[in-house]
Amino acid sequence: MPEDSIEVSDLTKKFGAFTAVDRITFNVARGEVFGFLGANGAGKSTTIRMLCGLLTPTSGAARVAGFDVAREPERVKAHIGYMSQRFSLYDDLSVEENIAFFGGIYGLDRGRIAAKAAWVVKMAGLEGKEKALTGSLATGWKQRLALGCAILHDPRIVFLDEPTGGVDPAARRRFWELIHDLAEGGMTVFVTTHYLDEAEYCHRVMLMHAGAIIAGGSPQELKATHMKQPMLEVESDQPVRAMEILQRQPWILGVSLFGSSLHASVADEADGRRRIAAVLGEQGLPPQRIERIMPSLEDVFIRLIEDRTRESGAPAGGS
Numbered sequence: 001m002p003e004d005s006i007e008v009s010d011l012t013k014k015f016g017a018f019t020a021v022d023r024i025t026f027n028v029a030r031g032e033v034f035g036f037l038g039a040n041g042a043g044k045s046t047t048i049r050m051l052c053g054l055l056t057p058t059s060g061a062a063r064v065a066g067f068d069v070a071r072e073p074e075r076v077k078a079h080i081g082y083m084s085q086r087f088s089l090y091d092d093l094s095v096e097e098n099i100a101f102f103g104g105i106y107g108l109d110r111g112r113i114a115a116k117a118a119w120v121v122k123m124a125g126l127e128g129k130e131k132a133l134t135g136s137l138a139t140g141w142k143q144r145l146a147l148g149c150a151i152l153h154d155p156r157i158v159f160l161d162e163p164t165g166g167v168d169p170a171a172r173r174r175f176w177e178l179i180h181d182l183a184e185g186g187m188t189v190f191v192t193t194h195y196l197d198e199a200e201y202c203h204r205v206m207l208m209h210a211g212a213i214i215a216g217g218s219p220q221e222l223k224a225t226h227m228k229q230p231m232l233e234v235e236s237d238q239p240v241r242a243m244e245i246l247q248r249q250p251w252i253l254g255v256s257l258f259g260s261s262l263h264a265s266v267a268d269e270a271d272g273r274r275r276i277a278a279v280l281g282e283q284g285l286p287p288q289r290i291e292r293i294m295p296s297l298e299d300v301f302i303r304l305i306e307d308r309t310r311e312s313g314a315p316a317g318g319s
Contacts, residue, residue, distance in 0.1 A: 030156075
């Protein structure tokens, strides 16, 4: 088994009486693409700031690249790359000036900066745009440039905090290809996101809600463990009203809105199809389509939150 790049035990962060991160525990292996997932306000960014040595934990422990985040934050920072939600670039500098600036921060000499600059420009698809102002670039280009600047010093671990926000789907796919290229080269990639579909690209994910980890494993493991019943996609002209009707049915195990359709979990596929068609038809909303689908990680997340709320109420959480 590969060594662990990140070790976290009962890590907690409180701001006064408010608990933003509540006793979380997990390990991340070397070369792993590790997804830290949850809605905005779940505690993801607070966690990543502690792991990067930017925020001191209230209690618990964490080691990153072999260094204690509370006692050795500067040594942690020297061995990691960090890309924030806003890409951390200077819009009034050119592409090559941004690369040179970050190379200098990391202590690289001119020769190494020049060599790495050529790699970053090629990786980001910015050949011929080296002198363009960064602020003039399309978001996908800025995203890849920010990633290149974050790993100029060849860190063992790179933290990506909501790296695909505001990026079009094609650019998001390209970015995830780059992430996997880095992992194949031995770099550990720790990525936070609220785009649950992106979790499918991760080797392993942790789902976070209200400051706590509520589930973890590979995408396949999470679906197999938490979504054992058939999932039906129901298309309706009035999906919100149809959802309200189905929510009142005791034989519906769970139902949520996905765009203009509903995802409904039932104990038996054939019986569920029949009952859904009947109950919606009786209310003047005959479904246009009922089809069995493979549950998504968003379905898993919604189910876990619903179960947690039923069992203990909605706890407070962080950002």
